[in-house]
Amino acid sequence: MEFHHVTVLLKETVDGVVRDPSGTYVDCTLGGAGHSGYVLSRLSEKGKLVGFDQDPLAIKNAQDKFAGDPRVFLVNRNFEGLEESLQSLELLPVQGVLFDLGVSSPQLDEAERGFSYMQDAELDMRMNPQNPLSAKTLVNEGKAEMLAEILWKYGEEKWSKRIVEFIVEARKQKSITTTGELVDIIKRAIPAGARREGPHPAKRTFQALRIAVNDELGVLERALDQVIRCLAPGGRVGVITFHSLEDRIVKETFNSWLGRCTCPPVFPVCQCGAKAMARLVHRKPILPSPQEIEANPRARSAKLRIAEKL
Template sequence: MVFEHKSVLLNESIELVLTDPNGLYVDCTLGGGGHSECLLNKLSPVGRLVCFDQDEIAIANARKKFEDDPRVTVFRNNFAEMEETLQNNGLLPVDGIMYDLGVSSPQLDEAERGFSYMQDAVLDMRMDRRRSLTAEEIVNTWSVEDIAGIIRDYGEENWAARIAKFIGEARVTERIRTTGQLVEIIKSAVPAAARREGPHPAKRTFQAIRMAVNKELEVLEETLDQALRCLKPGGRVAVITFHSLEDRIVKNTFQTWLGKCTCPPGLPVCRCGAEPKAKLVNKKPILPSQEEEDNNPRSRSAKLRAAEKLRSK
């Protein structure tokens, strides 16, 4: 399978993260290699790029795509392991780090991966198939309350409790093994009037289960402070998000780096000891243009934020 993926906010993200053509950069979400390829085209012959992905197909395609470029090093690791991997391979510090979060187009389009509510397949949804937790395990073994919680929190689904209740009732009779079975359960749970409006009735639930399977929010929270530690002073981290909870994590983490005093108002002297570690490159998130949204509907919810590590005083 050719791992083809239309990169979102491609030029904008590269412009934000690239500070030195001779530098060392990290692409934490290699995917189809679109951002990596664009960055490589702007690097000098001595510039270097380190790529991470946990999907074996993405890794295989990237190794073939970049096999003749000695500037590229590829690791099949989750980006939660970025700092340790870079440290163990003598690749610290770096000049820039970029993330393009969410699920990639090939993962959605390849039926057997079980990410899509549009194709019937085994309920899987693992980005890294070396891991044990699958969507099938979640819908068949987690409590109804826990399933409702992830659908509500990760999917922001109004019918979360009802969908979870229907899942709980259905699995008593028959194990839920396929995406098709789950879609029909969700359709039966969501009232007809609600199904006629908005996106596909299964969209938010599938997104929520996928995020739970891959622990996407937990991993994101873990990796951002790693990224700051890995950067050289003056280096930048750029993050493209596709979900409001992801964007909130990035925004809030960046805010903690600004070193704003958290002491109660009225104290004559600051006691919290807050010191700025970074500054925002763009105060407001960069959004896709209307042209990009028209050409790539999956870009519509994308937001790009970037921060720069401060130089020591």
């Protein structure tokens, strides 16, 4: 399979992060290697690029695309292993790190990956095929309370409890094994009037299950904690998010690096010893242009935040 993926906020991200052509840069979400390819075009022969992806297909695609380029190092691993991997490659510190979060187009478009509510396939949703937890396991074995919390917390699905009631009833009869079966259950659970408005009725549930299966938010928090240690002074991190939960984590993490005093206002002198580790390159997130959204509707919800280590 060819790994085609339309890269979002390409120029804005690379322009914001890559400032030293001879530096080392990390693409934590290799995907279709769109950002990586553009980063490489900006590097001199001394520059280096490290690409992370837990999906073997993405790694294979990048191997073919960058065949023989000695500047490229590919790591078939979740970016949660960022610091450890860079240490073992002896590439610390680095001048820039970028993340393009969310599921990549090939994973959505390949029916057998089980990410899409638009195509019937095995209910899977694992970005890393070695992950023991799949959406099928979660849907068929997860406790009702836990499933309802996942749909509410990660999908902001207001019909979460009702959808889970219908899932629990359905799985008593037989295992729910395909995306099509799950979509049918969700459609039965959501009242017809509510289904007529807004996005596809299964969109929020599928998003929530994908985030839970891949522990996307936990992984992001743990990786961002490592980024600040991996960057050289003056190095930058750019993160593209696609929904409010991810964006909140990035925003709060970046703000925690600004060294703002957290002491109660009654303290006459700062006791917490807050020290700024980074600055925000832009106060507000960068959004895609109307032209980009028209050319690639998946870019609609994208937000880019960039911070620089002091």
